[in-house]
Amino acid sequence: MTETMHVPVVVIGAGATGLCAALAACDAGVEVLVIERDVTPLGSTAMSTGLIPAAGTPEQAAQGLVDSPELFAEDITRKTKGHADPAMALNLARHSAETIAWMRSNHSIPLDLLDGFTYPGHSARRMYGTPKRSGGELMGCLQSAAEDAGAMLLTDAAVTELVADDTGRVTLVRFSRPDGSVEDVSCDALILACSGFAGDAALVARHIPEMAEATFHGHPGNKGDALRWGEQLGAATADLTGYQGHGGLAHGYGIPILWPLIMQGGFQVNLDGRRFSNEAAGYSEQAAKVNAQAGHVAWSIFDARLHALMCEFEDYRDALSAQAIVTADDLDALAFAIRLPPEALAETVMQVAALTRGEGEDAFGRDFTGKPELAGPWYAAKVTGALFHTQGGLVVDDEARVLRKDGSALPNVFAGGGAARGISGDGSYGYLAGNGLLTATTLGKIAGRSAAALVTRG
């Protein structure tokens, strides 16, 4: 009989949450093993733009931007219409600046403050990203940092079972390898960093029926394991109906056309050439609005100025290379190319131009003022509404400890990122850009510190 390996802290999942947790445990001098199902750790994190919000940072102050954790927490509360846990939102907002400084200074992750535009719902410019503004690059940096810090990373290993004692203390983690072999590792503390359930169609149909038929553009390996194990251990769950959607996934290409295009003046029309919503309310809630249109599609309409702005983003450059962007010198030619009724499209463009000049009120409540009027040559992208990521999960406290339904903490189980309840409330409307990676990096960091403190205390 082979002896079971023992590691003080085991982390399940090597996305941003798991790797930040591992970094924090290493900082505390505690041995940590990260177990990842995939051959290469990517997760939803690598699919994202890698943008992480932080409030009250020195870079913001240097640029004269007024921001604070309290203001950030207020933005979260406003966006969720009060449906996020206010204490959790404030705790994460208070940690956010330190998380960026810690990742950058202690672990050499090159994060800088984004220039140019403010994401919907944020009252200050507060997004940080790596130079390419890509989640793939962020993941590469996190993985190198974790290796440099001495974290053990076991890939190609899918955790299948947790063994706990009568008190709910997890003592053993069981995982399987592609050849069918099964191995165990025992631990003193466990961090669930294996994300949400968007990759499990049955769970999505159960909790988020409005997106059951939508295109799924997230990490397929996120099958709700943390949720299932948490429930088995008696953990409380919240906001399981909450999700991050996106109303701008290039139809048939699976490439997100990001929201600066809309926030800086672009708009969407349905197949009748008519607008149907306040596109600027948020990209997440826009998913269901697009999917309610004929064919579950819309066209995002924009111009050369916005095209130039969007070329900053890798996703957009990918969309261009894939020929997902249509362009034409004048509106008639654009309408012909994308098969929209030319009169209706021209009328919509005139209406948007008038609203941009401050003439009249938008029927959908959008404020177009303060941006240049759109002008040819014209650009368009056919998009659909997609499900990116779930936002509900296990209830955790300020120390990322998983809580039972009676409010008491499980003895040695922590969670963060997509595995934990987020700060996006119980629908699609509450997702504020960056909520995903804020909860991943900051709760990951907190979970790593808390788990290390638990095992060090003994």
Ligand SMILES: Cc1cc2nc3c(=O)[nH]c(=O)nc-3n(C[C@H](O)[C@H](O)[C@H](O)COP(=O)(O)OP(=O)(O)OC[C@H]3O[C@@H](n4cnc5c(N)ncnc54)[C@H](O)[C@@H]3O)c2cc1C
């Ligand atoms: C297209 C897209 C764009 C996004 N853009 C942004 C953005 O710009 N900003 C933002 O804040 N958020 C964004 N998000 C959301 C953000 O990516 C997620 O909230 C965040 O990455 C979650 O991190 P995580 O570590 O919890 O999960 P993940 O990064 O998904 O990592 C979880 C890992 O756990 C592994 N795993 C799962 N089950 C098991 C198991 N049983 N055993 C072993 N391993 C397992 C998975 O393989 C995966 O690698 C985006 C999401 C998508 C899909």
